[in-house]
Amino acid sequence: MTGKRSAGLLLYRRAGTGTEVLLAHMGGPLWARRTAGAWTVPKGEYVPPEEPLAAARREFAEELGLPPPDGPYVPLGEVRQSGGKTVTVWAAEADLDPEAVVPGTFETEWPRGSGVIRSFPEIDRVAWYGPEDAKEVLITAQRAFVDRLLAHLKDEPSA
Template identity: 55%
Template sequence: MPRRSAGILPFRHRGGNLEVLLVHPGGPFWRNRDEGAWSIVKGELAPDETPEAAARREFAEETGWTLEGELIPLGEVRQAGGKVVTGFAVAADYDPETLCSNTFDMEWPPRSGQIRAFPEIDGAHWFLAAQAEEKLIPAQRQFLSRLQTAINGFNIK
């Protein structure tokens, strides 16, 4: 059975343009990566947890922000490593400067015996939809077109 995650893609309209909030993963492996490295805010489902509950929990843990509003389902995607991600969108307007991510511990440098703490997310940024297409992990790019379809279907401005 593939690993399962769920996440949230905040969006807003500015100057007639759709913008989405993406996050950059923390830790040394992602430090110098940009294009194709950004993500929706997501995390793994706990046993017996629904995708929506996991997405809401992970969003709060990884950003420190309160999530308000109804979630718009964006379906599932399968990432290159086999993980299945269920996506949701929400109309929101967070200030990336107020991001307060939780941390994880890992041995760094490798085989050094030193355990260091790293933020799960080391940055957040609002991107125009076209910019987000380049920044997102390739499998998650499908969420952008699904969001635009949902927005058009619901007349969300």
């Protein structure tokens, strides 16, 4: 049996201070007071035969409540997170107002064991981060995507 798979889009923009990436803070009570390791690339699970890029675009729209950018998309490969999930990510250059995000929701029993089902946002906020700050707050395995994006941009021909 194969493990769970997720796909996502890492937006980046070129700001006056350099490149910034758009990250999402995971919603729900478990993440509410956490910062380090509580941010993620906007992503979600998919099951083949759905194509990973199609899933990444669909999940972007579901999680942020906004249409995904048109691309072009830069493949940043995949990582395996500590829980065993494989995450595949593409980068796209686009600007997005974090205030415009309308996150999707999920339901879970909270507090655990209470029998009470509550609804929480999948993500509770998004923000632009410079590369070093992004690597401090991202889930550990996803930090590789920031490094891969920076390597791609460094190798990009100047306009």
